[in-house]
Amino acid sequence: MEDNKDIFKSFLKKRGSKWTPERKAIFDVVRSMRFHFEADELFFRLRQRKSKISKGSVYRTIKLLEAADIIRPVIFTERHTHYENILGRKHHSHLICRKCGRIIEFFRPEISDGLKKAYREYGFKEIDHKVEATGLCRKCQKKK
């Protein structure tokens, strides 16, 4: 079976794309991310590692990682896209505090269930889904 480490390389090979140092570096950084991140953050971390990869390559590689199902876009509240590494992670939903921005990841079988029924009812072939629930966290409810 395939190691997560090689999954991007294989993906690229399979489609006749090249395995470049830039792509490797970006994939490495992505694998190191523990939580949600944005393009800019990748760029910044690459800089810290004294890599001189361009903004353009970061965005281009993000698209490839998405196509490879290694990352997916999440959190749509803000103006720029947020991503998360989904390698070996269970699909989950997000609960977001409108005041402090805290994000909680959760899973509820009822939701998967309802979605499955919807896909079936409308004859859709499932690809992905996003659930974003907003509210006020306990702390923020107290503060006046």
Place this chain on the structure above:
Amino acid sequence: MEDNKDIFKSFLKKRGSKWTPERKAIFDVVRSMRFHFEADELFFRLRQRKSKISKGSVYRTIKLLEAADIIRPVIFTERHTHYENILGRKHHSHLICRKCGRIIEFFRPEISDGLKKAYREYGFKEIDHKVEATGLCRKCQKKK
């Protein structure tokens, strides 16, 4: 009880804001929208009605309509925000075809249920939620 026609006016009055011809015109157009729309579309329709309302006022008024719970942002797949009129409409989820873009609105009690449980479990006070499920519609599954 209050007529939908006056809901925006009352909202503005209540907070000491003015009921201007521009706001009325934008609200009228929003009320006429049958499906999801974007800022640009409001602007365009206002132009058709030979109104000369500025882009600035359209965006400013959209914010007010959101605050008044007359519209809400939906559909996060694209780069710009989409909205829908929620006056008198039941809260629903969206099923979107990745290929042709067709959007189906649906409601599944299991989803509301799961969300309610999540809010309770994490002590959040509910505000709103969005569910976007993507896949391939029947037609698009057939085509090759």
Place this chain on the structure above:
DNA sequence: TTATAATTGAGAATAAGTCTCAATTACAAT
């Protein structure tokens, strides 16, 4: 080693949305 198509970096371009500010206007108080 070579040939070639894919990839890269740099920076220009795009586009949604926000901001600024002087001129205008709604509307409450006279």
Place this chain on the structure above:
DNA sequence: ATTGTAATTGAGACTTATTCTCAATTATAA
């Protein structure tokens, strides 16, 4: 009705995330 004033408006400059362009570079198969 008139006036005073704070809120609102239009015009266009600005911001910012992302995409595009293209000449130079590079991975890889032959």
